[in-house]
Amino acid sequence: MAQRRPANGRVTQADVARIAGISQTVVSMVLNGTGIAQRRVSDDTRRRVLDAIERTGYVANPIAQRLAGGKNALVGVYTYEPVFPSSAGDFYQPFLEGVERAAQTRGVDLVLFTSMSAHHGGPLVDGGSLHRLRVADGCVLLGRHSHAQDLVALASQDFPYAFVGRRAAPGVTVPFAGADYDGATAAVTERLLDLGHRRVAIISEAGPHESIEDRVRGYRRAMRAAGQLPVTFEDPDFTSGEFFETLAVHEITAVLAMSDLARPLRDAALARGMRVPQDLSIARLGDPERRDAGGVDWSGFTIPRVEMGAQALQIVLHQLSPSEPTGSRDDPDRPEATLQVFIPCELVPGSTIAATTTTTSTNTKENATS
Structure with missing residues (x-):
């Protein structure tokens, strides 16, 4: 039920205190108090004050707050x-x-x-x-x-x-x-391992950055826990053919790609006649900063x-x-x-990764060298 406003139309702290059934001092402590003062106010009292503020439409006077030594909100x-x-x-x-x-x-x-x-x-x-x-x-x-x-x-x-x-x-x-890039990347890596992939690589942009470090850390942790050798690529050239030849030589059947590298990797693989995910599983580690063309049901995770x-x-x-x-x-x-x-992060099953088969590495070698 809406509260009747004062005749002058301006709601004061006294009005809020009357409706909440507490003193104006307590209202001031809720609105302007420091950490110590705030802790002296119970959660129930704070809720009553905030409810009264919402019902009356009270707006604190910022000048008065300054004079009282409060914050500007x-x-x-x-x-x-x-x-x-x-x-x-x-x-x-x-x-x-x-x-x-x-x-x-x-x-x-x-x-x-x-x-x-x-x-x-x-x-x-x-x-x-x-x-x-x-x-x-x-x-x-x-x-x-x-x-x-x-x-x-x-x-x-x-x-x-x-x-x-x-x-x-x-x-x-x-x-x-x-x-939590570390935990999400480890979880995606473990899923690929559960699908039968043993040679799983990760690709990232060049240069140090905390978000890249966290993803690589999670990947390495999961691979080592499974007794597998981590393989990392930094800013690979997808157009030269050398990258895909390296995948074939080392029988890598799955790749974890930083968010902005997943689409270029998939496009390059398809251009070489490879199938995703049958020949190469690709997991995207987050949402891309650069606008993605869409149309791909990416496996991996999204950023909260x-x-x-x-x-x-x-x-x-x-x-x-x-x-x-x-x-x-x-x-x-x-x-x-x-x-x-x-x-x-939210793990996404997607459709760009699949279980490996006994013919996967042979197909990858043939396509990479064709």
Whole structure:
């Protein structure tokens, strides 16, 4: 039932307190309190306050919050590349959707930082732009080409932030919401082994990156646990024929491909007269950044992009107020656990991998050398 607004049309904290049946001081503690003050408020009381706020449409006065020493309820979003989506099918759109959903749920506003130097390829510290982030109470960072020195500087300034995707920097605990690429890749590798494949390779882009390292780690772990030799390729040339000749010589019948390499690998295999998955099983390790033409029922896994964005925002809010939950469980032996969250990927059966047969390696050799 809607509440009757005051005659002047402005709902106050006193109105919220009256409807919730508590004191105005407690309402202020829920809205503006620090971590210690927040912990003094029970979950039931907090729910009553939030319910009263929703019923009355109360909006806190940001100027009053500033004078009271409270936060602005603003969280920034900064990207290291121009990744804001131009369509609903954009790779980065689900990350941003997750951030937005979590912000709406927690009652905070988002500030988009779009004019800073890292969009031109350099770190924020070189352009002197880190101070601009302090317009917000904290910040969610996003993008493939980040810079470790920025993360070190943010940690030294005690500025709440979280990265979408696992990031590492020397000497600091980097808060992040990452996909469990390690576990998902190990699971896909184990599935291929269960289907009878013994020589399974993995291909990746060149250059170090945490997401690539995590996938390769999971693959190597699964292969070694099965007593098989890991085989890795970095940025192979699918057009020269040498790659497929190598597969044939080593009797490799299945390949794990980083997300943007799966389609080129499949197209090149089909162009050489090979059948997928009969002659070569291909598993795609995540969603491609570059728009895929579609039409292929890929085996492998998908990235929990919406959940990663939402959890990154929750980690920022947890730093601002420790009573805010994150997706991880508290671990007294690993206090950084609340700042570093791994989210399971969704395994997809698909139709690009199949059980190996006794004729697979012979067919692969003939097609690769034809």
